[in-house]
Amino acid sequence: MANIVWKRSLLCAFFSNAKIQSVISKRNIYIKEYFTNLICLSHQKMYQTIILGSILLISLYISKRIRETKLNMPPLARYKIPIIGHTYSYIFNSEEFIKQCKKEYGDIFSIYVWGRVRTIVGKEYVQEILSKDDTFSFFVAFRKRFPGDVLLKNLGAISPIKLLKEHVFPKLNFYSERMQKSLHSATQKYIDIDIGDHDEPKVFNNMYYLMARIISTPIANIFIGEEGSKDDEIITTFAEFTRDLSIFLIIPPFLDFIYPGLQHYVNRIVIKSGLYNPAIKHQIILIKHIKKQACKRLQEKEKYGDSWKRPDDFLQDIMEQDGFDSNNVDYSSLADRICSLLFAAIHTTAGGCANAFMDLASRPQYMQELYEEQLEVHKEADDDGILPFEALNKMKKLDSFIRESLRLTGHIVALEHAVLKDHTFLNGLQVPKDRLVYVYVDDVNQDESLQGPNPKSFEPFRHVDANALASKIGKNYMPFGGGKHACPGRYFAINEIKFFMHNVILKYNFRTASGKVEERRRVGPLALPSSGAIIIEKRVK
Template sequence: MYFSFETIPAVVCVFIATYIIYWIKKPRISKNEPPMVPYKFPIIGHTLDYLFNAENFLAECRQKYGDPFNIYVFGQVITLAGSEAAHEVYKHIDTFNLLSATRDTFPLHRVLKSFGDPETMEQVVKTIREGITAKLPLYTGRIQKKLMFSINKEIGDCSNPKLIRTANGDFSSLIARPVADVLVGQEISNNEDVIKAFANFIRDFTSILAIPPILSFIHPKVHTQVITLPLRFGWNPIGKHVITLKKYLKPVLEKRLRDKEIFGDKYEPPLDIIEYLLNKPEYETKVITDDYLNNICEFLFIFIVTSIHTTSRHLTSALYDFAGRPELWDDIYEEQVRIDKECNGELSPQHIDKMVKLDSFVRESFRNFGTVVAVPHRCLDESYTFKNGKTIPKGRIVQTYLMDIHYNTTAYGPEPKSFLPYHGLKNNFSASKTDKNYFTFGSGKRACPGRFFAVHEIKMGMHKIILNYHIKTPSGKIEKKIRYGTIGMPPVAGLIFENRKK
């Protein structure tokens, strides 16, 4: 191969640039930190294994280096906290912060300005607890009606077996309807434009996250700046959804204000979150201005981010888990038939509580969802020392090693990756109950406040679907879940529905 004198400076420059980047990005680990897993490739570190072989790679690291341990991914050191260390992260809520850790990789605050604001997020949690969880029995009948409407619309008549593709989030609308009923009331929860806005909101936002974080090798904030450039130049993939909600919500709010003024003490407040907000001092108003609408819609979309997308994915995954296991069909179906006869088709919270086999099945589906690592937290203190004596510095991202928690042999036996449909039933663990071996909804004070509503909704949906349809996979076998990097997703093969004979 011939090299001219002109090429020598270029080669030297590339070499120098590579060395400088390597020197700048070389991880600097103090002596007392968790062990750093060795890697072969400078700059790249463990990134390829993390993206394409996370389950096996991290299991080997855990076995060899204990808990917690450090790896080098996308230009930064992250700490993996598994079944022993993760509990410390969730316990020390002032030291470890979730929102601070996700701002670079999930910059939703660029379009929902109050997303991540501590005061707003605290208000969201309070609203869920007071406005939804505490009143869940009052919502049950309405949720059931919305679910049945959605099932008839999204699945419909299956006199002949019907294959329904799930890759495009068909069940997002199924979940969006009851959520819309609870959030914005019965006046507009039947509006298909509103349902589409709710169902597609988070999917459209994640379109800006399609660019792999290659620039994070330089610095995570460089990647964030690049992927959010379109937003700063006016492109807003979710702006249309906010406009839709504002359009239909404004007349509802204006009518309620008029009715309050006309009827006074005789005003009968509707049961929904917008009414709950109208009665709070921070949202009290006499005129529905555009700014007021923006604030209340932004608040509502924060709910949507944390509810519809996640709930619909878990419902879809649970349907696949059921469809691929014919040995469970009769047992779980018989429970639903018995409960349906008891309630004469009108479920109450007490009847939902009696779905103990279905609840246990749903819990196991959650545990086997397939996500390897998730829920990052940033260390905000100058340093933090784990109980095993290992210390991490301020700013370190600590990832929750979910598979180490959900597949530990102490809790789930010698074959923890097997599907144990009645493990929760035998051990008196409900699907919404968090414990040290089940982090689907987080842990401790950080546990998801909407988990009761989500499980309530999924169980009701599963109950109605199982009662009305035989469900199979196209292959007749258990379909393999999809994984994007470390994040699990439901299979995409589709589900076959066929009417049950009444």
């Protein structure tokens, strides 16, 4: 009897388990069908989105082309390879390519580069671009290429140029002594120590790298104080910040072949998602130092009251602005303000200084004449070797040398501007809104009517009697742009270069290791300082 009950129980359990398995199997089928339908629906929606998006892009493209065909556009240079257009020639043979285009198509012409039509403007019409700031904008064009607002997200709507104009440039005379002292100490740190007391000359490679650190020292002093200018971590950040962020300007915009502006859009996504942001490490260093300085200054001001010695630098100016809350300091905002100034101040000054240094090393025949001028000027220096601010005006030959070095910087086209509204040039050719236009600077620099005889040759003293200072912009000289938006920091940069060159000409003899003229490095239509080596030795007095 017990055996029968056991068998019946086992039989019931078997059938019960079978029912459960059947239910589970049906449920799995339903789930599988549900997700299959869901995936199919997702695919359908994805395909619909792609199709609708493609139709929208094509419609926008067609409508734009219809609008453009109504304009008297500059001639588009012929090209053989679809999509690629003129990109290869523009990158690898820029000088000859642009020169040939001008010869064939005239002063204003267009080329197809990186998936976009761009217009090149020659010397006859450059001033239209530089003077009409309501039609052409350098800053709008720059923002379309460089994602500064997401790299420095705590900067807000503050303009770096406005900060410099208000807090730095009006004090050039005041900062002169500090600039010279910082340059002396930096030169001693980065050049003198390496040379030492040895009679043997010392070989220095990559002058831009060296110049960036030397130039960063007085700028750090003026921006965040003397203590910061002696901190190696701060100097490294000042020297390398622009170089690290410039990756977004250097990387070729391959994605723009798919759609203009796509590369910039992807760069912004990469930064916003936290995948890559080269500014962060520099921001952390600056926040640490600024916090230390700000706390120290606030405590000392409260402790000493009216007898407190106020630091004279950009950081203190910002801390005394209306709206600054000493009880709730936004250190990230302060750091981003400093970073924005670094991007504007360091690279161009260090590049100009490296070029001038290399140009003189490449042409030692001019060394003695410049040396004699600096000896005469240095008679006005005090016991510490510090010159009065007015002594800069007496470095006429040196100023001319620097201007010639800047004139022949080596760029083929530069000063990219965005067209804000349809524009008609004086010759009747028109460019549409949103077009990017470039100045053919080599056309300006190589023109005899603008530059005088032998415009292609480096003649260091051609500007001595021409009343043309290195900081003076004009139709024949545009390393600092032109018009009312010309670089306002050019006076600061030229002063720093002149003080540095004055110092090294008096202290050293230098020449290129190759014994030849070192040319600029070419990166597409742009030029960078030579990476050639320089031999430096102490001058025998």
